[in-house]
Amino acid sequence: MxxxxxxxxxxxxxxxxxxxxxxxxxxxxVRVMPTQRFTExxxxxxxxxxxxxxxxxxxxxxxxxPEGVAHYLEHKLFEDEEIEAFQRFASRGAKVNAMTGFTRTxxxxxxxxxVRENLTDLLGLVSRAHLTEENVEKERGIIxxxxxxxxxxxxxxxxxxxxxxxxxEHPVRHPVGGTVESIAxxxxxxxxxxxxxxxxTGNAALAVAGPVDPHEILELAxxxxxxxGGAPESLWPEDLGAxxxxxxERDLQIPRRKVFLGFKDRSLVADPEARLRRQLTxxxxxxxxxxxxxxxxxxxxxxxxxxDSLGSTYMSDFNxxxxxxxxxxxxPEATIDALLGVLRQPxxxxxxxxxxxxxxxxxxxxxxxxxxxxxxFGQAVEALEGVAPFQALERLEALTAASVRAxxxxxxxDEALAVTxxxxx
Amino acid sequence: MLPxxxxxxAGFQRSEIAGIPVLWKRDTRxxxxxxxxxxxxxxxxxxxxxxxxxxxxxxxxxxDPTRPAxxxxxxxLYGAAVIPSTGKIGEGHLLRFTVxxxxxxxxxxxxxxxxxxxxxxxxxxARPVLQDGAxxxxxxxxxxxxxxxxxxxxxNDKMAWAGQxxxxxGCAGEPFAIPEHGxxxxxxxxxxxxPEAARRDFLTHGAMWAVAYGALPEEGLLDKIxxxxxxxxxxxxxxVPAPVQPARRERRATVERVDVQQSKMVLLFRxxxxxxxxxxxxxxxxxxxxxxxxxxxxxxxxxxxxxxCYYAQAFIERYKGMMQVHVGLDEAMAEKVEAEVxxxxxxxxxxxxDANELDVAKAGILSTLAAVDDSIAERMExxxxxxxxxxxxGPAEQAALFASVxxxxxxxxxxxxxxxxxxxxxxxxxxx
Numbered sequence: 001m002x003x004x005x006x007x008x009x010x011x012x013x014x015x016x017x018x019x020x021x022x023x024x025x026x027x028x029x030v031r032v033m034p035t036q037r038f039t040e041x042x043x044x045x046x047x048x049x050x051x052x053x054x055x056x057x058x059x060x061x062x063x064x065x066p067e068g069v070a071h072y073l074e075h076k077l078f079e080d081e082e083i084e085a086f087q088r089f090a091s092r093g094a095k096v097n098a099m100t101g102f103t104r105t106x107x108x109x110x111x112x113x114x115v116r117e118n119l120t121d122l123l124g125l126v127s128r129a130h131l132t133e134e135n136v137e138k139e140r141g142i143i144x145x146x147x148x149x150x151x152x153x154x155x156x157x158x159x160x161x162x163x164x165x166x167x168x169e170h171p172v173r174h175p176v177g178g179t180v181e182s183i184a185x186x187x188x189x190x191x192x193x194x195x196x197x198x199x200x201t202g203n204a205a206l207a208v209a210g211p212v213d214p215h216e217i218l219e220l221a222x223x224x225x226x227x228x229g230g231a232p233e234s235l236w237p238e239d240l241g242a243x244x245x246x247x248x249e250r251d252l253q254i255p256r257r258k259v260f261l262g263f264k265d266r267s268l269v270a271d272p273e274a275r276l277r278r279q280l281t282x283x284x285x286x287x288x289x290x291x292x293x294x295x296x297x298x299x300x301x302x303x304x305x306x307x308d309s310l311g312s313t314y315m316s317d318f319n320x321x322x323x324x325x326x327x328x329x330x331x332p333e334a335t336i337d338a339l340l341g342v343l344r345q346p347x348x349x350x351x352x353x354x355x356x357x358x359x360x361x362x363x364x365x366x367x368x369x370x371x372x373x374x375x376x377f378g379q380a381v382e383a384l385e386g387v388a389p390f391q392a393l394e395r396l397e398a399l400t401a402a403s404v405r406a407x408x409x410x411x412x413x414d415e416a417l418a419v420t421x422x423x424x425x
Numbered sequence: 426m427l428p429x430x431x432x433x434x435a436g437f438q439r440s441e442i443a444g445i446p447v448l449w450k451r452d453t454r455x456x457x458x459x460x461x462x463x464x465x466x467x468x469x470x471x472x473x474x475x476x477x478x479x480x481x482x483x484x485x486x487x488x489d490p491t492r493p494a495x496x497x498x499x500x501x502l503y504g505a506a507v508i509p510s511t512g513k514i515g516e517g518h519l520l521r522f523t524v525x526x527x528x529x530x531x532x533x534x535x536x537x538x539x540x541x542x543x544x545x546x547x548x549x550x551a552r553p554v555l556q557d558g559a560x561x562x563x564x565x566x567x568x569x570x571x572x573x574x575x576x577x578x579x580x581n582d583k584m585a586w587a588g589q590x591x592x593x594x595g596c597a598g599e600p601f602a603i604p605e606h607g608x609x610x611x612x613x614x615x616x617x618x619x620p621e622a623a624r625r626d627f628l629t630h631g632a633m634w635a636v637a638y639g640a641l642p643e644e645g646l647l648d649k650i651x652x653x654x655x656x657x658x659x660x661x662x663x664x665v666p667a668p669v670q671p672a673r674r675e676r677r678a679t680v681e682r683v684d685v686q687q688s689k690m691v692l693l694f695r696x697x698x699x700x701x702x703x704x705x706x707x708x709x710x711x712x713x714x715x716x717x718x719x720x721x722x723x724x725x726x727x728x729x730x731x732x733x734c735y736y737a738q739a740f741i742e743r744y745k746g747m748m749q750v751h752v753g754l755d756e757a758m759a760e761k762v763e764a765e766v767x768x769x770x771x772x773x774x775x776x777x778x779d780a781n782e783l784d785v786a787k788a789g790i791l792s793t794l795a796a797v798d799d800s801i802a803e804r805m806e807x808x809x810x811x812x813x814x815x816x817x818x819g820p821a822e823q824a825a826l827f828a829s830v831x832x833x834x835x836x837x838x839x840x841x842x843x844x845x846x847x848x849x850x851x852x853x854x855x856x857x
Binding site: 014015037038039040086087090091092093094095110111112113138141142145146148149151152153154155252253254255256291292293294295297298301307308309328356357359360361362363364366367369370371372425 | 454455456457480491492493496497499500501502503504505525526527528531532567570571574575577578580581582583584683684685686687718719720724728732734735736753754755781784785788789791792793795796798799800801
């Protein structure tokens with residue numbers, strides 16, 4: 001690690017990459033990956049404010065928000081008519097967008113030219129909220145259309161049915177955009193309150209990658225008008241006990257039955273690095289059982305209990321974590337029994353598998369470095385979380401069979417299990 | 426369809442190996458490389474059999490006879506992937522097999538990952554597990570069932586499903602109406618011999634080319650690719666006919682009702698067929714000004730000013746010769762939206778747009794072209810599509826073509842665009 005004029009430079013000699021890290025005088029963490037490997041530059045500013053932030057403490061008061069407010073705010077900031085963001089980015093050939101997740105809201109662009117102007121505009125649009133009764137009302141109809149579009153997705157509906165089974169109170173159970181009913185109550189004052197609370201330098205991070213000058217990026221970040229300080233204490237129920245409902249079923253206009261099955265984490269990990277290690281062991285557990293190289297999956301497939309639609313994932317953040325295995329099936333009961341059978345049986349992990357999965361994940365990591373957006377997006381999230389750069393391979397090296405087995409025992413508990421079944425109407 | 430026979434094409438070097446054009450470019454900016462073998466056949470009744478090949482061929486090879494064994498081999502090569510795919514390019518059916526690997530520079534021992542990857546591809550493509558000249562019956566039946574399920578599951582993505590249904594209805598009687606997967610009924614009627622016949626047809630009669638790009642080795646590249654291509658059978662490639670262009674006719678319409686909350690409208694417009702690539706560049710800019718993103722008229726006027734829809738996009742299907750407009754809306758707004766789309770098209774074709782609209786459309790396309798070289802996958806796709814069109818222009822030359830388009834070119838290129846078909850996917854009852 002070296003110091004370069006206000007930056008700490010962290011190098012990864014094996015991959016020939018480097019990250020320049022700094023914090024602006026206003027408190028905004030900045031990471032830059034300057035590289036001439038790309039013609040295009042990518043930038044992301046991300047905030048620790050997402051759909052699960054439905055309550056926070058403000059002095060002696062507790063503020064409660066309707067579901068969908070973070071997503072609504074993202075829409076409004078992005079479509080600030082005074083900045084005319086879309087037009088200005090488009091006139092420079094830049095591609096700009098935003099996304100709201102469970103715990104973060106992120107704004108980003110890619111551009112082959114005029115990075116300075118684009119970054120100034122990106123930071124400008126997240127630094128102030130221009131909210132009026134008229135423009136908030138106009139956006140309501142557009143967001144309602146977006147919500148309806150998502151609700152037409154079978155997987156989206158079953159996914160949130162599944163989360164509703166896992167969680168009794170935790171706001172991760174609610175759709176990110178809220179519902180048509182919940183957004184009906186969102187006012188300009190509500191949006192302004194949430195903007196003032198969460199859109200702050202101490203609750204954000206900026207990362208830029210591509211053919212850029214780190215010092216220029218830091219200069220622009222330092223000049224941005226984002227309010228200083230940290231965010232208020234976000235209030236959310238831990239909801240680490242038993243699941244709300246072990247099983248629900250829903251009739252849908254679908255050609256085949258669908259099963260969503262998984263476990264919620266019953267403990268949270270505050271340390272981001274430890275959380276990433278937990279993420280890795282869980283993903284390897286699922287890989288061992290359900291990847292295309294798994295004889296466990298192949299056996300289920302040969303017996304007609306699952307087919308190629310079988311998928312698995314693990315999602316986690318500082319305030320929730322859950323695994324999800326999903327599959328289309330003719331016989332949900334047989335499929336559920338078979339999946340639970342392999343999840344409950346201690347997983348077999350030998351040295352050959354461990355070496356192979358490490359190779360596979362090394363290859364995946366190398367591939368991730370080949371996309372400029374991945375570099376910026378990944379560094380923005382790590383900067384927000386306070387995770388040191390280039391730790392992925394160390395994490396991978398530290399992976400052991402025992403840690404995966406221990407993770408299975410901890411995670412795959414009956415009281416943390418929920419099942420959702422979609423039936424053809 | 427017959428590019429010039431020089432030693433370069435679209436910014437790649439061009440070699441001819443075993444009668445197959447090989448377009449390649451070594452680029453040390455990357456940490457990975459890809460090699461893709463593509464073949465192009467007419468989109469016809471054999472589409473269903475062809476579309477099953479990607480799934481059947483990864484079920485195992487003579488040396489790795491099961492799917493887990495084959496997957497384990499890929500994982501051992503640092504997650505190297507052989508990515509089989511099929512797709513439509515206009516009225517052509519494309520089959521592609523891509524090897525994706527990281528560079529050996531980033532792993533211990535400097536393994537020959539290119540040679541290993543091509544050997545793996547040869548095993549998959551040329552040495553599948555067969556019984557009596559067909560894929561094993563049990564394997565075939567399982568994958569056939571899977572393919573039918575996959576086709577049915579497309580209904581779950583209403584936007585994509587509406588797009589497919591619009592083509593099915595709007596292009597009925599044309600090869601373009603055949604879905605890339607061939608159709609559920611066609612898949613269900615296949616026997617185990619059909620996919621193997623399709624594999625042989627693909628290898629012997631497909632208009633074939635190979636593209637390689639990325640962190641390729643300095644030495645032995647063409648020898649290794651040549652070794653791989655030598656394992657393919659002797660070939661007699663056949664050309665793919667030009668796409669069918671119907672005569673101008675009255676607007677037709679289809680409404681389908683399903684369990685959906687947000688209606689989807691797809692408008693199919695037909696322009697005249699020309700070979701002049703500058704005309705197509707002008708049409709692409711026209712579609713971009715109309716519905717190429719948040720800067721375009723459909724977004725600014727139809728969504729933002731009139732609040733008639735959630736999304737509205739327009740794009741040119743260059744290989745078929747068609748402009749499509751896709752809109753997500755309440756069914757009650759359908760007539761108004763169609764009328765406004767037509768009004769905006771009339772405005773643009775009358776030349777009632779300012780220079781800034783064209784400049785913004787150009788800026789987006791030029792920026793995209795400037796960044797094509799940043800992505801191995803996108804640069805290879807660009808090169809392949811140029812090959813299919815016979816357009817020997819790299820991204821910079823393609824950008825120069827777009828930059829040269831003037832407002833009068835856009836107006837002229839869009840003059841004979843006519844609305845052929847309006848498709849609406851709408852809720853089952855009570856309108857919206």
